[in-house]
Amino acid sequence: MSFTSGGTRWADIGLIAGSRGVSVCGDFLAATTLALVLQQGGHGGLAVSALLLAASVPLALLAPVAGRVADRADSRTVLVCVPLVQAGICVVLAYTSRPAAVVGLVALLACGLAFTQPVLTALLPAMARREDLAKASGLSQTAGNLGMLLAPALAGVLVGQAGTRAPLLIDAASYLALVGAALAVRTRRKGVAGVKVALVPxxxxxxxxxxxxxxxxxxxxxxxxxxxxxxxxxxxxxxxxxxxxxxxxxxxxxxxxxxxxxxxxxxxxxxxxxxxxxxxxxxxxxxxxxxxxxxxxxxxxxxxxxxxxxxxxxxxxxxxxxxxxxxxxxxxxxxxxxxxxxxxxxxxxxxxxxxxxxxxxxxxxxxxxxxxxxxxxxxxxxxxxxxxxxxxxxxxxxxxxxxxxx
Incomplete structure (x- = not known):
């Protein structure tokens, strides 16, 4: 239950919260857009349900592995490498319309999210003093909620004005924003290159x-x-x-x-x-x-x-x-x-x-x-x-x- 021993690093917390808000907005923007893609393509509720499950199931199934990676790996490495792969997947999604391919690619995106989520959340106690953690968590949650709130309306406007490709490319850019934040944040967990770290039971x-x-x-x-x-x-x-x-x-x-x-x-x-x-x-x-x-x-x-x-x-x-x-x-x-x-x-x-x-x-x-x-x-x-x-x-x-x- 170790918290930061120095002062709370609000600049780092702001970067993590901001990147989370952008990333969540991009994810919900993509989800709304893909649901519209399936609906406009004449696919029924089964396809939409499969899309929702593809976005959720990997997060639950991969949790044991993702948690161990979050505790063993360098947080910066995870938050740079995984979002780069996710950005590439989003670019492929922008040019994909077949339902099976869409669902499979969304499942891959969710696999990446399974690894980045615990890393991001575990960084907060490393950035904040014990008495500031609730406020830091509130800021992070607020950024994510704002992203959720803006995404559906933004998706409707973008799909209507620019088609379905633009929102998915914006989602790809949101992952690059997370990469930028990961490089800028100074707080790291397990950031010792080349050293094997035993997991705490x-x-x-x-x-x-x-x-x-x-x-x-x-x-x-x-x-x-x-x-x-x-x-x-x-x-x-x-x-x-x-x-x-x-x-x-x-x-x-x-x-x-x-x-x-x-x-x-x-x-x-x-x-x-x-x-x-x-x-x-x-x-x-x-x-x-x-x-x-x-x-x-x-x-x-x-x-x-x-x-x-x-x-x-x-x-x-x-x-x-x-x-x-x-x-x-x-x-x-x-x-x-x-x-x-x-x-x-x-x-x-x-x-x-x-x-x-x-x-x-x-x-x-x-x-x-x-x-x-x-x-x-x-x-x-x-x-x-x-x-x-x-x-x-x-x-x-x-x-x-x-x-x-x-």
Missing amino acids: WRLRDDRTLAVMVGALAVVIAGVSAINVVEVFFIRDTLAASTTVFGLVAAAWTAGMLLGNAVFGRVPPHRITVPAVLAVVAGSSAPLLAGAAVTGPYWLIPLWIAGGLCNGGINVFTTVIVARRTPSGAHGRAFAALSAAVQGAGVIGLLAAGPLVEHVGPRLLMAAIGAFGLVVPLAGMPLVRREPPSHPVRGGSPVQRDSVGE
């Missing part, structure tokens, strides 16, 4: 409190992923909302996340505990349960903002908790395990949502998912009420700072 199941937190979070993520499918039918059919209103409701959750990043990023470190994480996890599900009772779509906007606010708190708090409860030499594996749980749960939620919508009414599904997501984290509270101390530091520090500016 770590397993998620050895920390019962952390395992309960991740498990509860995964269950709720599965439900929220299912809601992404259910809400289309609930808002459009049950509540008879227009496409414009549907877009406003969908954007409200992301807007709430932006607010949550700022609010929870200011919480003092001693208040960021595993029970606090479970509380905001429950808070993100309560609006879903309340939303099942509304009679008009506009009531969902404030509820979705509240849910998104708690979602922002989840993102900030989990980064701090994982960094604090695991040895610094295991941060890559710890964040990869968290990502695997989230991505795997998301895939399960998406797969389960389709058949459920066919047999159960949207309002009942919304209520059931919201209630389940509220009860699970609350049930986990007694298991973590007497929270054991954070994991002790074992092994050497994995952080190397370049001599520049030292």
